Amino acid sequence: MLTLEPVYLLIGAFLLFAAALDLRSRRRAMSAFWAILSLPFLAGEAILAAARHGTHWPAQAMGIGVIALGVMAAVGDRRPSGDEAALANTREAEAIRLGNRLFGPALLIPLVTLLVALATQYGPAPLRALVDTKQSTLIALGIASVVALAVALRVTGARIDSGLHEGHRLLDTLGWAALLPMLLATLGSVFAATGVGDAIAALVAVVIPIDSRIACLLAFAFGIVLFTAIMGNAFAAFPVLMAGIGLPLLVQRHGAHPAVLGSIGMLTGYCGTLLTPMAANFNIVPVVLLELPDQYAVIRAQLPTALVLFVVNVALLWLLAF
Known part of the structure; x- marks a missing residue:
């Protein structure tokens, strides 16, 4: 049965990727911010299991992490990495080339989320058994995001590392507001x-x-x-x-x-x-x-x-x- 765990692991892995890129760019506060945030996504099940067995220090560590996130958000370096002007010109040229096809992947996210959520709630019993129905909407959103990324790479002709780098750029632009x-x-x-x-x-x-x-x-x-x-x-x-x-x-x-x-x-x-x-x-x-x-x-x-x-x-x- 598909649960939210793989979705959380994907998010955690992406946050670690963003942390590594920021560290390479010498933006240590932002790197620490995304690294700390990745921990509950990657180790959430372990933290819950520890709490069930009466071990509270992992949850307390997460509380300290929340305080640290506030500090990192205040001191984070929001300067753009690389030659932002050149990148902006490249993105504008690509937008003109692709036209309205750019909206397709974005529109796929709500559409696929709706279809998967309805199918797992009201579809045939074998289909419903494949997904945890208590979290079907969030699981559907995770599936839709992966599908949208695949379609976006197909439409633009870009490689997956380009998608990851653009996701990191957007994440750094949003900063603490993403939370x-x-x-x-x-x-x-x-x-x-x-x-x-x-x-x-x-x-x-x-x-x-x-x-x-x-x-x-x-x-x-x-x-x-x-x-x-x-x-x-x-x-x-x-x-x-x-x-x-x-x-x-x-x-x-x-x-x-x-x-x-x-x-x-x-x-x-x-x-x-x-x-x-x-x-x-x-x-x-x-x-x-x-x-x-x-x-x-x-x-x-x-x-x-x-x-x-x-x-x-x-x-x-x-x-x-x-």
Whole structure:
């Protein structure tokens, strides 16, 4: 049965490759950053096995590693390696030559992910037995990424080492922002475990009439957008708002359908992602990559979409969740 372990090992190996290239370029802080980050991907199963047997020092070492990542992110050398101007000219010439074919590999990632995830969830029993269904979406994403890389190499005629070097260049450009989705998802779990959701539930009970279905729904919708804007990602806001408002008030008190509330509620939270510089990997890094003069240009462009999407999502929650 295919699990996430091979996907994690591939990611860890790529991070080690990036660390080796940065070390060769004398960017020691960035090299250490990617090397430390590779360890949980390469040794995650061993760390979990040690924890199950009562050995806690590997997990404690990972905690020290997280602190070290913060230090490395602060002192990392973000200077481009090599002749960046010449490389930029080469990439522009290749982009003109290939035209719209360049979009094919990128579009394959969501398409293949969807097809593999659906096939492993609803396909024939022998097919479902090949993949761990509990992690089928993430496994599908890993498969899709490998397929997209193979197609990209075929379309461009490049060698695999070119793809790895370009991946390293992009990874160095993103820097610490590449970690934000993982860290923010963890932050949401920490908030939920420490009772932040209960505190929000107590506050909401004082501020709004909890017997009003529409008041609870609006508090949930505005709250998840606000928390997402503060923390930068709906992964962090979702468990807090579901624990504080979604489950106790909307599901248990007013009978909302949990699946509808969860799916559309998460999408509502991402309206906040479109509006905040805290979502640096979405809203600030593209500004740097595109060399835009206004650091908030992406947010300004997304503002109308976020507002319209928020109104539509609230309407869908009202119509479909109850």
